[in-house]
Amino acid sequence: MSASYSASWRRGNPRLLLLLLCTIWSTTGLLVQAKVHYHKWDISYKFKSPDCFKKLAVTINGQTPGPTINAQQGDTIVVRVKNSLLTENVAIHWHGIRQIGTPWFDGTEGVTQCPIVAGDTFVYRFVVDRPGTYLYHAHYGMQRSAGLYGLIRVAVPDGVVEPFAYDYDRSIVLNDWWHNSTYEQATGLASIPFVWVGEPQSLLINGRGKFNCSLAGPTAVCNATNPECSPYVLTVVPGKTYRLRIASITSLSALNFEIEGHNMTVVEADGHYVKPFVIKNLNIYSGETYSVLFTADRDPSRNYWLAMNVISRKPGTPTGTAVLNYYPNHPRKSPPTSPPVGPPWDDAAYRFNQSHAIRSHPDYVHPPPLTSDRMIILLNTQNRVDGYTRWSLNNVSFNMPHTPYLIALKENLRHVFDQRPAPETYDYRNYDIHSVPENHNATTGTSIYRLDFNSTVDVILQNANMIEANKSETHPWHLHGHDFWVLGYGSGKFDPEVHPKEYNLVDPIMKNTVPLHYYGWTAIRFRADNPGAWAFHCHIESHFFMGMGIVFEEGVDRVGELPTSIMGCGDSKSLRGP
Amino acid sequence: MSASYSASWRRGNPRLLLLLLCTIWSTTGLLVQAKVHYHKWDISYKFKSPDCFKKLAVTINGQTPGPTINAQQGDTIVVRVKNSLLTENVAIHWHGIRQIGTPWFDGTEGVTQCPIVAGDTFVYRFVVDRPGTYLYHAHYGMQRSAGLYGLIRVAVPDGVVEPFAYDYDRSIVLNDWWHNSTYEQATGLASIPFVWVGEPQSLLINGRGKFNCSLAGPTAVCNATNPECSPYVLTVVPGKTYRLRIASITSLSALNFEIEGHNMTVVEADGHYVKPFVIKNLNIYSGETYSVLFTADRDPSRNYWLAMNVISRKPGTPTGTAVLNYYPNHPRKSPPTSPPVGPPWDDAAYRFNQSHAIRSHPDYVHPPPLTSDRMIILLNTQNRVDGYTRWSLNNVSFNMPHTPYLIALKENLRHVFDQRPAPETYDYRNYDIHSVPENHNATTGTSIYRLDFNSTVDVILQNANMIEANKSETHPWHLHGHDFWVLGYGSGKFDPEVHPKEYNLVDPIMKNTVPLHYYGWTAIRFRADNPGAWAFHCHIESHFFMGMGIVFEEGVDRVGELPTSIMGCGDSKSLRGP
Structure with missing residues (x-):
């Protein structure tokens, strides 16, 4: 949507207008024509110097x-992916897109499809059914860390206005970046003894960061004047208001983002309108997206920093920066200040508070079901299993089976994964979340959670101490195929007798990714109304790789005939038709 | 076979004995019981410090x-390969094994099978029908360079003696090694501008080399005392005679190998007995295997070097060494001398001469057909095609189709590759092999050479100048599925009117890999008697990757039903059965 178009509707009553438009749309189909967007993507290795x-x-x-x-809401996206990697496969997940009716195109290797084999072409086709800001990224091994990611921006239909106004719409995607390869990282994680790659070398804004080349080895190619690593510049016109769509695809880092000297008004989270609130610093966890508004209302004679800093882990990575360029200053004119260093990295209360502040816009509340049919409590612990360092849920560390769940479920291949139900809870009365896990019976497993179709499910994420004493990490959990209501966050141990009474059932935000804070709990609720098999996992790439995820099944009997293009691995080899 | 056992037959008439044994074997099957050897291999990434x-x-x-x-001649090898690479596929070629009756288990991705997808298990099953020394290695992308290789040793049947005697049988495999990953190497080769990885950092003997750690960067892990890189030690008993099986699996380097101070008698090449000749230095090209005999007849109070040096390219890699340890000296006692530096790297005449010297053992001559039905002349040039640096044969640079040839041919999938015949010759009257290729019409292609079944085929490999002026490289050419007679080598341009008259039709050695020297030609002859599709290519990993190969088809109508396990990629997806 162009800014001027948006501005012209600014003074109307948005709710009334939306209602009117929707009525016209649904009854006549005249106003809005859903489009089909075709994309041809070639996936290959290139030398890059981000x-x-x-x-x-x-x-x-x-x-x-x-x-x-x-795209616009209701449009269809068709992406023809040619895998031109020499020997490596690929799969691409459309993060935040619910894939209603197309669960096979969720792009999650091992859950919804076989990998796209090197040399093969695969066509994804899905509808973007909600406006908002989303992501896509590789969802296979730890391939996401290697650079395959990007943004999906879905506009409201023509004529529909959003509950906020702005002049220009811009976006940035935040990432962290290592110089080691993903193979090296993954091999280390799966080694005895465990080998940790270390903190990322750089933070990237729109794929650009700045490593101190004097730290690179003699055989490294590091060139500080390479235009590929010139900072991203966001040019603004003084007095104008900007919508900034901010997405984090980090593999590890929780980030704090700020626009030096400027307030931001948070208006969207994961495709849902937020009850606007003003902040100077935005905490953003991997897999989250936000829209913020800011006005270029500061001294226009200088430029400013866009800055991000690592939070919730002791930072070992320099501040990531881009330049907020006030027109007509030169875009390469460096701000006269030092880049902001962000809040204290270990201020958990600050992060809890911001999480609490994110509520649904009052005009766009999706009322949650007031009760749930099932409560699954997931204790997040780090464990050792057979000498390997793993992450576990209720003492089970997730192992992906070789045949994707969706295929196994739909084709009734019962031997593909453990048919016993995954553990529903843990011994919350006696477990001490502040102690190092004792881990007597941690195992790996392939069990899943089978949900009654259309039932309402609560999941309580319970954080705890890691293997190292006095240490707990933040985990951003991402649910595929659904948005969920965020009912609450708490410190300490969740008590099923007490805390459900404190749930926000009035204006909970809906999201697809939510943080689980240090030694805390996060409660979410969703309707199991999307037939398919859906991953729910920590969005830290290494954590999911080390077992921090589960899979939900719901209504798989209602799933239409699977496209054979998703088949070809494991026991689905023989199912692959012409 | 144990050395003492062999020794007891030493004085017999080997030919007579062999005839006798073969007769007994073929008529009664009593004497020799073919065995089945089962191997379970798990393929994975590991951090290694060779x-x-x-x-x-x-x-x-x-x-x-x-x-x-x-194994012993006639045995069956079963290798159950589990691909535990995270996101990468694999295929394993059994180099020198002709795969008679099992062309689908040659392990050549794109020619005889689809890759074994990450997570999958594939079972190779084939007969080793000739005694001798062979190799196996990855045959997919440039994966061989990443470390997947090893030896195959096939002994003569019990009771059969070879035409030479020795006390002990040892083997070594030679390799070159880079610190860059194969992905980096391959991406550079396929980039515009072309990026060359540079000369290998090390030469390895039985997987052990010695990099100068002071040259490693600050972030590298290089530990000169790591036992993984302690030199290989070959311990010998003074006075004893050793058979040393020497194989080269280098990705790039032609090597010159020597045992300091000791003569070597060459007795086997690529599984064929050689008319013995004595050398101090053995030239060995990638893909070749030799057996040499040497006697520990030098001053036993010291140790000696086993050494290899790069030849035919300007060396940028230090001498590779191992220790010849005279018992009872301490195996770690360093030889008092400096490691041998080998012959001048650019002495082409020396290499031609040694190639000429390799003849069939007179008692084991396989007489070649005296005439051939077809002569294919392949001009080897380096070209630019669409801006990419490529290697071409008769101006066509080979591109592997995504559906393997064997499947396409057998199932008559004609659209998979260009059905027009590949070019049979080049303009040998006018082409100047000493000039930089003009390359006006070089292309990439998927055409193959279809051979009449049981016909006799001559292939003339013609070397020429590279893109760089005054430069020609050595190319070791390897033929799958066959041994060929080596009819001759020459300098300069092959003349089909003249040079065939100079062929050695008396005692040509049979081989599966043969060098093509600087600005020279090599003539080979083979019988197209093995139904299947067979690669013939330069065994330099980067050269084949850049198009230096062709494919022969013969008698594909006689190929039995293909196992579905080789299918699943490209147009063979739908053919994959249960």
Whole structure:
């Protein structure tokens, strides 16, 4: 939507207008014509220097981040993916897109599809049914960390207005970046003894960061003047208001983002309108997206920093920066200040508070079911299983089976995964979340949670101490195929007798990704109304790789005939038709 | 076969004995019981330090080189390969094994099978029908360079003696090694501008080399005292005679191998008995195997070097060494001398001469057909095609189709590759092999050479100048599915009117890999008697990747039903049965 178009509707009553438009749309189909957007993507390795240090990246059409997908609500996206990696497979997840009616195109290797084998072409086709800001990224092994990611921006239909106004719409995607390859990272994680890659070398804004080349080895190619690592510049016209769509695709880092000297009004989270609130610093966890508004209302004679800093882990990575350029200053004119260093990284209360502040816009509340049919409590612990360092839920560390769940469920291949139900809860009366896990019976497993179709499910994420004493980490949990209501966050141990009474059932925000804070709990609710098999996992790439995820099944008997293109691995080899 | 056993037959008439044994075997089957050898291999990445520098390697059961396969002639080898690479596929070629009756288990991705997808298990099953020394290695992308290789040793049947005697049988496999990953190497080769990885950092003997850690960068892990890179030690008993099986699996380097101070008698090449000749230095090209005999007849109070040096390219890699340890000296006692530096790297005449010297053992001559039905002349040039640097044969640079040839041919999928015949010759009257290729019409292509079944085919490999002026490289050409007679080598341009008259039709050695020297030609002859589709290519990993190969088809109508396990990629997806 163009800014001027949006502005012209600014003074109308948005709710009334929306109602009117929807009525016209649904009854006549005249006003809005859903479009089909065709994209051809070629996935290949290229040498890239996003932070001036040259390394191999997995690119889309030679680029990382990949191209932004722009569409309007109701449009269909068709992406023809040619895997031109030499020996490596790929799968692409459309993060935040619910895939209603197309659960096979969720792009989650091992859950909804076989990988796209090197040399093969695969066509994703899905509807973007809600406006908002979303992501896409590789969902196979730890391939996301190698650079395959990008944004999806879904506009409201023509004529529909949003509950806020702005002049220009811009977006940025935040990432963290290592110089080691994903293979090295993954091999270390799966080694005895465990080998940790260390903190990321750089933070990237729209694929650009700045590594200190003097720290690179003699054989490294690191060139501080490479245009690929010149900082991203966001040019603004003084006095204008900007919608900034901010997405984090980090593999590890929780981030705090700020626009030096400027307030931000949060208006969207994961595709849902937020009851606006003003902040100077935005905490954003991997897999989350936000829209904020800011006005270029500061001294226009200088430029400012866009800055992000690591939070919730002791930072080992310099501040990531871009330039907020007040027109007509030169875009390369450096701000006269030092980049902001962000809040204290270990201020958990600050992060809890911001999480609490994110509520649904009062005019766009989706009322949650007031009760749920089932409560699953997931204790998040770090464990050792057979000598390997793993993450577990209720003492089970998730192992992906070789045949995707969706295929196994739909085709009734019962031997593919453990048919016993995954554990519903843990011994919350006696477990001490502040102690190092004792871990006597932690195992790996392939069990899943089978949900009654259309039932209402609560999931309580319970954080705890890691293997190392006095340490708990933040985990951003992402649910595929659904948005969920965020009913509450708390410190300490969740008590099923007490805390449900404190749930926000009035104006909970709906999201697809939510943080689980240190030693805390997060309660979400969703309707199991999307037939398919859906991953729910920590969005930290290494944590999911180490077992921090589960899978839900619901209404798989209602899933239509699976496309054979998703088949071809494990026991689905023989199912692959012509 | 144990040395003492062999020794007891030493004085017999080997030919007579062999005839007798074969007769008994073929008529009664009583004397020799073919065995089946089962192997379970798990392919995974591991951090390895073969030259003290730690990097990721593709390993078999955690090892590189992989386990040696030992068998007797006529035995069946069954290898159950579990691909435990996270996101990467694999295929394993049994180099030198003709796969008579099992062309689908040649392990050549794109020619005889689809890759084994990450997570999958594939079972190779084939007969080793000739005694001798062979190799196995990855045959997919440039994966071989990542460490997946090993030896196959096939002994003569019990009671059969070979035309030479020795006390002990030992083997070594030679390799070159880079610190860059194969992905980095391959991406550079396929980039515009072309990026060359540079000369290998190390030469490895039985997977052990020694990089100078002081040259490693600050972030590298390089530990000169790591036992993984302690030199290989070959302990010998003074006065005893050793058979040393020497195989080269280098990705790039032609090597010159020597045992300091000791003569070697060459007795086997690529599984064929050689008319023995004595040398101090053995030239060995990638894909070749030799057996040499040497006697520990030098001053026993010291140890000696086993050494290899790069030849035919300007060396940028230090001498590779191992220790010849005279018992009872301490195996770690360093030889008092400096490691041999080998012959001048650019002495082409020396290499031509040694190639000429390799003749069939007079008692084991397989007489070649005296005439051929077809002569294919292949001009080897380096070209630019669409801006990419490529290697071409008769101006066509080979591109592997996504559906393997064997499947396409057998199932008559004609659209999979260009059905027009590949070019049979070049303009040898006018082409100047000493000039930089003009390359006006070089292209990439998927055409193949279809051979009349049971016909006799001559292939003339013609070397020429590269893109760089005054430069020609050595190319070791390897033929799958066959041994060929080596009819001759020459300098300069092959003349079909003249040079065939100079062919050695008396005692040509049979081989599966043969060098093509600088600005020279090599003539080979083979019988197209093995139904299947067979690659014939330069065994330099980067050269084949850049198009230096062709494919022969013969008697594909006689190929039995293909196992569905080789299918699943490209247009063979729908053919994959249960």
